[in-house]
Amino acid sequence: MLAEHLKAAAPYLIEQKYSEYSAEQHQVWQELVRRRRPQIESHACREYLEGYQIIGLQEDRLPNLAAITAQLKPRTGWSTTAVSGFLPAQAFFEMLAARMFPTTTWLRSRDSLEYTPEPDVFHDVFGHVPMHAHRVFADFLQHYGSVCVRINDQELLEQLGRLFWYTVEFGLIRQDRAIKVYGSGVISSHRECTNVIEGGCQVRDFELEEVLRTPVRVDRIHSLLFAIESFDQLYEAMHAAEDWAEQRLLQSHRGR
Numbered sequence: 238m239l240a241e242h243l244k245a246a247a248p249y250l251i252e253q254k255y256s257e258y259s260a261e262q263h264q265v266w267q268e269l270v271r272r273r274r275p276q277i278e279s280h281a282c283r284e285y286l287e288g289y290q291i292i293g294l295q296e297d298r299l300p301n302l303a304a305i306t307a308q309l310k311p312r313t314g315w316s317t318t319a320v321s322g323f324l325p326a327q328a329f330f331e332m333l334a335a336r337m338f339p340t341t342t343w344l345r346s347r348d349s350l351e352y353t354p355e356p357d358v359f360h361d362v363f364g365h366v367p368m369h370a371h372r373v374f375a376d377f378l379q380h381y382g383s384v385c386v387r388i389n390d391q392e393l394l395e396q397l398g399r400l401f402w403y404t405v406e407f408g409l410i411r412q413d414r415a416i417k418v419y420g421s422g423v424i425s426s427h428r429e430c431t432n433v434i435e436g437g438c439q440v441r442d443f444e445l446e447e448v449l450r451t452p453v454r455v456d457r458i459h460s461l462l463f464a465i466e467s468f469d470q471l472y473e474a475m476h477a478a479e480d481w482a483e484q485r486l487l488q489s490h491r492g493r
């Protein structure tokens with residue numbers, strides 16, 4: 238799907254005005270990367286670290302989204318697409334289904350280096366985009382969007398949102414006999430990542446049913462997260478989630 242075919246998302250697409258970033262903003266980016274890289278090098282999964290190299294992130298300047306897309310697109314079909322801010326659910330799913338990752342272009346200021354309530358370009362690009370270079374993860378994410386965009390049932394979408402939360406945002410993976418991180422919320426936050434590494438957070442094996450019934454809490458640091466064994470497992474789980482959602486929709490139609 239091309240950008241001009243997007244319906245719900247079309248009003249949110251913008252241009253990244255790269256030349257308008259200030260020297261101070263490039264320095265804040267540099268500081269953010271400098272703070273996160275040491276922990277990431279030891280505790281991020283292989284696929285994230287490979288993706289980081291592939292998309293060509295630079296430490297000393299903000300990422301140019303078009304340049305990242307030029308690296309990603311031939312590999313997995315994904316683009317890193319500038320949007321004006323937080324997207325309504327339908328617009329968000331529509332973009333994922335089209336392999337376009339909605340990416341904010343604003344950057345947090347120096348006085349909120351550790352945390353921003355709304356995602357910024359550091360969370361979106363440093364946190365999310367390296368994983369889009371991995372074919373299986375990239376296919377999983379597109380499939381997630383293509384399933385959710387067809388669903389109107391809010392309760393069902395909330396449950397599927399937990400799958401997104403506990404994988405794309407806060408996912409862990411067992412690798413090299415250790416727990417590694419791949420979710421953007423853990424990658425981009427020192428506090429959340431340290432919480433996982435230092436055992437402040439219980440880590441359970443990823444089970445789709447349990448993930449779908451585990452509510453999301455955004456008001457405190459995580460006390461429970463889930464570790465997959467492989468990205469193939471995640472890809473398969475999305476197919477199981479699609480079957481589960483279809484069953485639930487069939488049941489609710491019959492119940493009317």
Ligand SMILES: [Fe+2]
Nearest residue numbers: 356406421422
């Ligand atoms: Fe995110």
